[in-house]
Amino acid sequence: MDTTGSPRGPLVGYAGQYEDGGNLRNYVGFVYYFVGRGDQWPHIAEHWAKSHAQLLASFEPDLLVAAPMGGISYASVLKQKVGCRGIFVEKKVLQTADIGKREKSKLVLGRYDIYAGDRVVLIEDIVNNFSTTKEMTDLVEVAGATVIAIASVINRSDMSSYWPSPERDPLPVIALQHRPTPQYRQDDPVVRRHIEAGNVVMKPKDQWSELVAVETAYA
Known part of the structure; x- marks a missing residue:
């Protein structure tokens, strides 16, 4: 917080998007889970995976399908x-990132096979808007398999289930931690001054050391 009690930033960009005057813009927020x-670290991944396996x-499942790149x-x-078997889908970039916007991409099933009848759990590091989840679900079901659950390390949405479409049953979200985290449009009054000042990092993973340095300076 700054001297006025407002979050000092910088803002970070999220994958979720909204339409603004015919353009797609990314939601932003003050918290990023990396x-x-x-x-x-092997001991951390082992600990998480052991706990997750018990929940699953x-x-x-017959197959785990991981999202790029965080879930792989x-x-x-x-x-x-x-x-069980484990594969991952791949990301094909359609448009590179620009100011205020992240890159556009689509998911493709490249080097692996999904078999008809497979019971599939989707694996993501973090879930929130479920845009990646929807795309992965479509890829799996085109192959004749069935998505039975979503597993993530962190669920930062306010939902414990996800509906890929109105016609089907909800998919349970099996997360190690559920941390509902606010996100904002870039024209929201809460974040507008940060946007106008350029106090935003749209791809925080690429500038992680800078974010850590800012946090350390104010610690």
């Missing part, structure tokens, strides 16, 4: 604990 800083045991490393450890 799961990759934890699961790079009753689902009896973690899923490689988790599949060992769950004892």
